[in-house]
Amino acid sequence: MQKISRRKALFSAAAGIAAPFIITRYGWAQTGSIKFGMVEPLSGPNKYYGESRVDAVRLVVERINASGGLLGRKVEYLRDLASHFASGRLDPKAWRKMDDEALIAALVEVKGIGRWTAEMFLMFHELRADVLPVGDIGLQNAIALHYHDGERPTVEAMRDLALAWRPYRSVATWYLWRSLDPVPVEY
Numbered sequence: 001m002q003k004i005s006r007r008k009a010l011f012s013a014a015a016g017i018a019a020p021f022i023i024t025r026y027g028w029a030q031t032g033s034i035k036f037g038m039v040e041p042l043s044g045p046n047k048y049y050g051e052s053r054v055d056a057v058r059l060v061v062e063r064i065n066a067s068g069g070l071l072g073r074k075v076e077y078l079r080d081l082a083s084h085f086a087s088g089r090l091d092p093k094a095w096r097k098m099d100d101e102a103l104i105a106a107l108v109e110v111k112g113i114g115r116w117t118a119e120m121f122l123m124f125h126e127l128r129a130d131v132l133p134v135g136d137i138g139l140q141n142a143i144a145l146h147y148h149d150g151e152r153p154t155v156e157a158m159r160d161l162a163l164a165w166r167p168y169r170s171v172a173t174w175y176l177w178r179s180l181d182p183v184p185v186e187y
Helices: 006-014 019-026 051-066 072-087 100-107 115-124 137-147 155-165 169-179
Strands: none
Touching: 100 115, 115 169, 137 155, 137 169, 155 169
């Protein structure tokens, strides 16, 4: 097998299971460049779903860990995430039917995934339109700047303000984040 970078190996093995969480947590971009099958062996009747995908994550976590690429806690988090998928406690096929709070509750049961990470996952991976991440510092700063004369708002004040933005609070959040960014983003 050819030697590949730790980042590339982590992306390729975790794609579809852990990639959205890893990308959110570490701020890595360009998820469209993730390719399945970069790390072998990905075997089984369907190498992109089911136990073989979990095995691929375990394999790469072990390889990265052996090379000093991940700290013990992060390895523990990835293993717990993989075990949630393997046991069926996380079932991507059920996510579309779950409301936002139910999916957030299921995600935060995984070690290392907090509410903010779950909310970012809902916004950017599941494309949920009505998520308001009140714990996000960027959103707090933008609301403070545009609505509260620079004073950081309370969670209750943020939720009250955002009632008018329903059912598109994710979109409003994105625009508020962008209002803090002086340089336009190129896509």
